[in-house]
Amino acid sequence: MQASQTQTTVHPEPEDSGKVRDIKVSVIIPTMNEPAISKVVNETRQALKHYVTEIIVVDKSTDDTPKKARKAGARVITQEQIGYGNAYLLGFRHVSPDADIVVMMDGDYTYDPYEIPLLIDPIVDGYADIVLGNRFGHMEEGAMNVRNRMGNGLITATINVLYKLRLRDSQSGFRAMSRTAMEMMEITSEGMPFASEMIIDARKKSIRIAEVPIRYRQRVGVPKLKAYKDGSLILGLVIRMVRDYNPLTIFLPIGGLLMLGGVIAWAFVVQEWLQTGIISRFASVVGGTMLFLAGLQIVFFGLLADIILVALRSRR
Numbered sequence: 001m002q003a004s005q006t007q008t009t010v011h012p013e014p015e016d017s018g019k020v021r022d023i024k025v026s027v028i029i030p031t032m033n034e035p036a037i038s039k040v041v042n043e044t045r046q047a048l049k050h051y052v053t054e055i056i057v058v059d060k061s062t063d064d065t066p067k068k069a070r071k072a073g074a075r076v077i078t079q080e081q082i083g084y085g086n087a088y089l090l091g092f093r094h095v096s097p098d099a100d101i102v103v104m105m106d107g108d109y110t111y112d113p114y115e116i117p118l119l120i121d122p123i124v125d126g127y128a129d130i131v132l133g134n135r136f137g138h139m140e141e142g143a144m145n146v147r148n149r150m151g152n153g154l155i156t157a158t159i160n161v162l163y164k165l166r167l168r169d170s171q172s173g174f175r176a177m178s179r180t181a182m183e184m185m186e187i188t189s190e191g192m193p194f195a196s197e198m199i200i201d202a203r204k205k206s207i208r209i210a211e212v213p214i215r216y217r218q219r220v221g222v223p224k225l226k227a228y229k230d231g232s233l234i235l236g237l238v239i240r241m242v243r244d245y246n247p248l249t250i251f252l253p254i255g256g257l258l259m260l261g262g263v264i265a266w267a268f269v270v271q272e273w274l275q276t277g278i279i280s281r282f283a284s285v286v287g288g289t290m291l292f293l294a295g296l297q298i299v300f301f302g303l304l305a306d307i308i309l310v311a312l313r314s315r316r
C-alpha cells in the first residue's frame with residue numbers, strides 16, 4: 001500500500017520552552033526496507049529540535065534504507081538477527097546512558113514525528129511512565145484494513161479483560177517511555193508480540209501506562225506484519241502470560257468447569273439411586289469422581305500459585 005505522496009500537513013512550530021531543552025530524547029526506529037526513512041528521520045529531527053535528540057535506526061534491510069537513514073542524520077545499527085521485538089531489544093541496548101525518554105516509532109511514515117511531543121509530555125509532566133499512541137484517535141481512511149482492525153480489537157479486548165486495563169489500541173507501534181521504565185522491563189518476545197509483552201510486563205510491575213490520540217496514515221512501502229500468523233502469536237502470548245500475572249483467571253474457570261462436570265455426572269448417579277435404589281452408571285461414578293478431583297486439584301494449584309505470587313511481589 002502506498003500512501004498518497006501529495007498530502008501535506010502544516011505543523012505548528014515545536015514548543016520552545018526552557019523545560020524541554022534539558023531533556024534528552026532517544027528515538028528508536030526499526031527498519032526493514034522502508035522507502036520513507038529519510039522523511040521519517042528528517043521530520044523527527046525537526047520535530048525535536050528543542051530537545052537533545054538521538055535517532056537510532058535498527059536496520060535489517062536489503063535496500064538503501066541504512067544509507068538514507070545515515071544521510072538524514074540517524075545512527076544506524078545493523079541487526080544480525082531478525083524480528084521487530086529483537087530490533088527494539090537491540091535498540092534499547094544502544095540508548096545513550098544520559099537519555100531521559102525513549103520513543104518507539106515505525107519507519108514507514110504511518111506515524112507523524114511531529115506528534116512525538118504529545119507522547120513525551122505526560123512523562124515529562126509526571127503523569128505516566130509509558131505513553132501509547134492511540135491510532136483510532138485520528139485514523140486516516142484506508143490506513144488500517146478491516147481485518148487488522150478486528151484483530152487489534154480482539155487482542156486489545158483480551159488484554160483489557162485479563163490484565164484489567166482500559167486501552168483502545170494495544171498494537172500501536174508509536175510509544176514513549178521513561179528511561180527508568182525501559183530499564184525495568186524484561187521483555188523476551190523477538191517478533192511482533194513484543195508490543196503486547198511490553199504492556200503486560202509494565203502492568204505486572206505497576207508501571208503507569210497512558211494513551212493519547214494520534215494520527216495514523218497509510219504506510220509507505222510493503223507491510224512486514226503477517227496478520228494471521230502474528231495475530232495468533234500475539235493472542236497466544238497474551239493468554240499464556242496471564243498465568244504469571246493472575247493465575248486464578250486461568251485456573252479458576254478451568255478447574256471450576258471440570259468440577260461442575262463431575263457434579264453433573266454424579267447428579268445422574270444419585271437421581272438413579274433415588275428412583276431405583278441401585279447404581280448402574282459406573283462410568284459416571286468413576287468419570288465424575290475423576291473430573292471433580294482433577295478440577296479441585298487445578299483450583300488448588302491456582303490458589304497456591306496466587307499465594308506464591310502475592311508473597312513474591314510483597315518481598316520486592
Ligand SMILES: Nc1nc2c(ncn2[C@@H]2O[C@H](COP(=O)(O)OP(=O)(O)OP(=O)(O)O)[C@@H](O)[C@H]2O)c(=O)[nH]1
Nearest residue numbers: 030031032058060082083084087106107223224225
Ligand atoms: N530491523 C527490523 N525492523 C523490522 C522488522 N520487522 C519489521 N520491522 C520494522 O518495524 C516497523 C513495523 O513494521 P510494520 O510492517 O510497519 O508493521 P505494522 O506497523 O504492524 O503494519 P502496517 O500497519 O502495515 O504498517 C517497520 O518500520 C518495519 O520496517 C525486523 O525484523 N527487523
Ligand SMILES: [Mg+2]
Nearest residue numbers: 106108110219
Ligand atoms: Mg507500520
